[in-house]
Amino acid sequence: MKIGLFVTNQQYLETDMVSALDDQYAMVRMARDHGWDSLFSGQHYLNEGNNKQLQLVPFLARMQAEAGEMTLGLGILLLNLHNPVYVAETVATLDVICRGNFVFGVGLGYRAVEFDAFRVPKGQRVKRFEECLALVQRLWTEESVTHESDTCILDGVRMNIRPVQKPRPPIWFAANGDQAVRRAARLGDTWFINPHATTGTNKRQIAIYREELQKHGKPFPKELPIAKEVFCAKDRPTAIEMAGPYLLGKYKDYSKWGQAEAMPGDESLDQPLESLLEDRFVLGSPEECFEQLRPNWEQLGVNHLIIRTHWAGMPLSHALSSMRLISTELLPALRKV
């Protein structure tokens, strides 16, 4: 089992961003020094409510200097907001900065404020996403690309800047809805399972994912990553007390921002912590966390666990205490899986 750190990179408005960035360097260095395998972060534009967030591309590029041998990954880049030439050259540059130790995570996004700001018309989100991904892959591999669409005109262009990894970095697909899970099977190298769904939903969707892979004659991926909300403390009440308010705050925002609209059927994220917790978040002593995580490898086949243990507003000391317990007690047990 590989273990990764998901850096939330979201702060309250009153937080000083320079010191928050120093805090996040400290978290990344702790992960590096304790042998964690990977580092991921996500992307939003125009954060609403009591939140602000650094932009993913410069944030991740700067983190590379702290990450040692850890694999870095975009988790995820909102592909359809961006021009394909921008995406291809920027991601290739990140792969160079990371010396080829890099994951290209992509997703569709769900917020109207972002689509409007980047003028992605309703009804074009999926089309733009698929076209962008296809064009990026052509630009990385072909000697002469000609293309004309609403977003890009190319006339026999050769893109000279290419990723270090040949033909390209692994493409991880975030997907919440059943349709998106099928798209992940069709277009991606693996499905980057989201932290919002219950294990029950994940189980149902992994069956859909397998089915769709078979339909396209693709093998099941060697690597199956999942992001999970995890907080380790001496016992479950302490974990809930330390993490609960911040984790609940994050899910209230997801709900307000419309994340649930991207989820299957009538699943909602607007629930009290107790019911959100169930089958979804991993909170407790290292032993309890291990048992709560067990279905992920036993029933889903997950072999890369990407842990988020810091949310907007949480003091750094809380996050570091959880990371320390994960590093010293949970990680050695997970390594045996």
Added chain:
Amino acid sequence: MKIGLVVNSQHHLEKDLVQALQEQYALVRLARDGGWNTVITNMHYLNEGENRHLQIIPLTARLQAEVGEMTLGLGILLINLHNPVYVAETVATLDVICRGNFIFGVGLGYRDVEFDAFRVPRGQRVRRFEECLALVKRLWTEDSVTYESEVCKLDGVRMNIRPVQRPYPPIWIAANHDNAVRRAARLGDTWYVNPHATLQTNRRQLDLYREERARLGLPFPMELPCRREIFCGKDRATALELAGPYISEKYRLYAQWGQDKAMPSGESLSLPFEELLRDRFILGSPEECYEQLRPYWEELGVNHFIFRTHFLGMPVSSAISSMRLISEELLPELRKL
């Protein structure tokens, strides 16, 4: 007098980019340890010919880990290729990463292949540039922005991520053409004087710049930065031998890519090297370089030199030798000014 270094992120196709990046880190650390003030990066998409460019945003972010107390700057970002929300959040993030020690350099661009790839129609380049810059400033300073254009739609949005510097980082505008120089006077905090023009042209255009500032009731900027192509050797013959072929190739590329289309009428970069040299490039012993630079502070009032001394294809050892001489012999003299 302040001294800055231009990072060369343009490399030949056969050059290994991971190694090239390590070499750039080494040059940046040499500047840091030699007491230079500034590091400036630059950008292109879709390089033509046998060369390629790392993308400016991830590169600049990553370089921050090497610069120590030096100021880092974009020199320049082609803003009309990008969405204003992207520009505002990305540049604010860089300002946070740089702890507020950061310069926002912008320019119009001149290459059709870039404008086509990003679907910037002919006749809209200047308008998009001006609209983007104006909207970015609004997003950084206002509490509710409503806006609609063909590139961006915002409905009462507050951008929560803002630069550390208030109200925003210094805006340097690159300008070659007379109209662009007037635009720089009107919209920027200073004119980032380009290295392509001869001293006479710089002199004539600086009068235009002064005139335009006066007409608008704006003071002459406290900082006047000027980029120069420079190479320090033990004597002029050595400098010419070590740097000549690379500067010459770079200017052939400029001519092929159409840089001179952006220059005042009649000026061309398709000249024999000896002619191109004259009154334009700074080559020689530290003393000779000092004398060649003299008119820039005496006649133009330049107080921040941004030196490019490493060019596409040049062995890094040559660049290091030039930087050593600049640090040890030229910089102490320039400091007395």
